[in-house]
Amino acid sequence: MKQRRHDRIEVLAGAIILGEATDEERIEYRQHIADCPACLIAYGGEHELRRLHDVVTDAKETEVWEPDVRDAVLAHAQSRKKRVWRYGLGFFTACLLVALIGRFVVGSGLAQIGPTLADPIVVNWESNKIVFERRSVRDAKSPAPAPRMVVVHNIVQLPRATVPNGPPAKANVPVRTQKPQRHETEVALEQSTASDVGTSSSGMKAADSGAAVQPAIPVWRRGAVTRAHYASETTSFGATRSEAITIAPSYTIRDAEPEGGETAINPQPAQIAILEGAEGTSAFEVMVDENGAPTKCVITKASGWPVLDDAVCKAAMKIHYRAKMINGKPVPGVYRDAFTFRAAAQQQQQQ
Amino acid sequence: MEHVYLTAVDAPVAHVRIEALVREHQTKLARYVRRMVGDADVALDIAQDVFFAAYRTLQNEPDRPLTPGWLYKTATNNAISYLRRKKIVRFTPLDRDWEVRGLRIDERSAASLDLQSAMHRLPYEQAAAIMLTSYAGYSSHEAASILGTTADAVRQRVCRAMRTLRLVMTERTSRP
Ligand SMILES: [Zn+2]
Numbered sequence: 380m381k382q383r384r385h386d387r388i389e390v391l392a393g394a395i396i397l398g399e400a401t402d403e404e405r406i407e408y409r410q411h412i413a414d415c416p417a418c419l420i421a422y423g424g425e426h427e428l429r430r431l432h433d434v435v436t437d438a439k440e441t442e443v444w445e446p447d448v449r450d451a452v453l454a455h456a457q458s459r460k461k462r463v464w465r466y467g468l469g470f471f472t473a474c475l476l477v478a479l480i481g482r483f484v485v486g487s488g489l490a491q492i493g494p495t496l497a498d499p500i501v502v503n504w505e506s507n508k509i510v511f512e513r514r515s516v517r518d519a520k521s522p523a524p525a526p527r528m529v530v531v532h533n534i535v536q537l538p539r540a541t542v543p544n545g546p547p548a549k550a551n552v553p554v555r556t557q558k559p560q561r562h563e564t565e566v567a568l569e570q571s572t573a574s575d576v577g578t579s580s581s582g583m584k585a586a587d588s589g590a591a592v593q594p595a596i597p598v599w600r601r602g603a604v605t606r607a608h609y610a611s612e613t614t615s616f617g618a619t620r621s622e623a624i625t626i627a628p629s630y631t632i633r634d635a636e637p638e639g640g641e642t643a644i645n646p647q648p649a650q651i652a653i654l655e656g657a658e659g660t661s662a663f664e665v666m667v668d669e670n671g672a673p674t675k676c677v678i679t680k681a682s683g684w685p686v687l688d689d690a691v692c693k694a695a696m697k698i699h700y701r702a703k704m705i706n707g708k709p710v711p712g713v714y715r716d717a718f719t720f721r722a723a724a725q726q727q728q729q730q
Numbered sequence: 731m732e733h734v735y736l737t738a739v740d741a742p743v744a745h746v747r748i749e750a751l752v753r754e755h756q757t758k759l760a761r762y763v764r765r766m767v768g769d770a771d772v773a774l775d776i777a778q779d780v781f782f783a784a785y786r787t788l789q790n791e792p793d794r795p796l797t798p799g800w801l802y803k804t805a806t807n808n809a810i811s812y813l814r815r816k817k818i819v820r821f822t823p824l825d826r827d828w829e830v831r832g833l834r835i836d837e838r839s840a841a842s843l844d845l846q847s848a849m850h851r852l853p854y855e856q857a858a859a860i861m862l863t864s865y866a867g868y869s870s871h872e873a874a875s876i877l878g879t880t881a882d883a884v885r886q887r888v889c890r891a892m893r894t895l896r897l898v899m900t901e902r903t904s905r906p
Binding site: 386389390391392393394396397399421422423427428431432434435436437438439441442443444445446447448449451452453455456 | 744745748749752753756757760761764770773774777778781782785834836837838839841842844845846860863864865869870882884885886887888889890892893895896899
């Protein structure tokens with residue numbers, strides 16, 4: 380009861396300070412402090428209350444500071460317009476991404492089984508070949524991506540041609556015939572260091588540090604594989620590998636491949652891809668004529684970022700290829716490859 | 731037809747209105763925030779943010795009446811969240827030099843210093859109440875709607891804040 384009474388007195392005192400008290404309220408306050416020395420000491424009489432109000436007013440009148448935020452606010456208003464335009468583009472890109480992913484999922488049907496933590500194997504088949512690809516699945520505890528990009532060079536190409544006189548019963552047996560080889564190269568944010576991309580030593584380093592992050596998931600042995608070894612293998616490559624099925628072709632085939640090895644294709648995504656943290660895998664096919672010249676590049680699996688896909692096809696069309704050879708005779712062929720772009724971990728950025 | 735025209739000039743309308751708001755209120759608002767946070771640079775940042783927010787609002791609704799009360803409400807909220815974030819230590823032993831560092835030398839009258847020292851000791855709600863009313867000139871009803879409380883609550887906070895101010899003044903005059 381007493382507390383309530385003093386709350387009321389504080390409200391009255393506040394009203395008097397602000398000059399809002401009615402005559403009745405003033406009288407009520409006066410009567411209270413006449414009987415309550417504690418309140419008289421704590422708040423003072425009406426005159427004292429008004430004096431405190433004047434202290435605040437006087438303090439205000441002392442001020443001479445004249446800040447000016449006009450330019451900053453108007454500059455902000457100008458930049459807002461541009462940002463709206465940029466967000467608009469972002470929304471458009473997001474729509475495009477959804478459309479591309481939707482198209483990919485529908486178009487691939489059963490052909491694509493995504494890697495999971497429990498089963499990190501991707502299966503893909505076409506009429507004449509089966510691809511088993513074991514990919515590392517990003518652990519949930521893996522560190523957040525930093526604004527730098529690692530290009531993972533996935534060789535998912537299998538140089539197995541149609542076997543006209545092979546046993547047809549075995550042709551459908553899904554056995555992996557060749558390990559997908561991977562190596563990673565870093566695309567630095569600075570234009571000056573971007574030229575390092577593709578050296579096998581840096582690729583190894585990046586691959587090793589990447590493997591250390593995901594110890595629980597089995598991944599393919601990585602390393603820059605010399606293309607010469609691959610190229611010399613003109614026949615019966617399956618037979619020499621224990622894990623491959625033997626569907627030995629009766630003639631030698633060498634598929635189309637880039638001159639200078641797989642590192643010859645060196646996608647350089649635009650700066651915006653790095654800044655926006657674009658990630659994804661672009662799979663592509665390059666039609667190579669009998670002279671080894673690329674005639675067409677098709678993205679077979681879009682990364683979701685047109686800027687990445689463009690960079691991949693642009694790089695693939697820029698280089699020269701060795702034409703597909705059948706029994707030593709060049710024929711038009713197709714080179715298939717994929718690039719996985721992902722943001723580098725923070726440690727790699729500091730290296 | 732007229733509607734289409736109005737939509738097309740939305741951005742300029744927001745521009746003109748924000749410019750007028752800044753011109754009219756920037757000084758009072760920045761000084762108000764400076765009293766709240768005790769730091770001129772921070773006050774400038776917060777005042778800018780208030781006008782940025784006003785501009786965003788006007789861009790979406792060019793005809794919306796943006797009252798000074800709206801500006802002060804946004805400024806008060808920003809100032810209080812800054813103080814919370816920085817965990818500015820209040821109720822510290824009296825250190826006038828530290829307490830009044832936000833004030834220019836030519837602004838350091840006795841009343842000005844007393845008020846600023848008191849501000850450093852006040853709980854946020856009391857600081858906002860006394861600043862909006864005695865300092866910025868709002869009635870307890872107006873301040874109540876800005877702070878989202880009742881007029882009586884504002885009056886009570888003003889009374890308590892003034893009690894602290896009185897204490898600061900007594901301390902100063904009784905010091906050797
Ligand atoms: Zn009393």
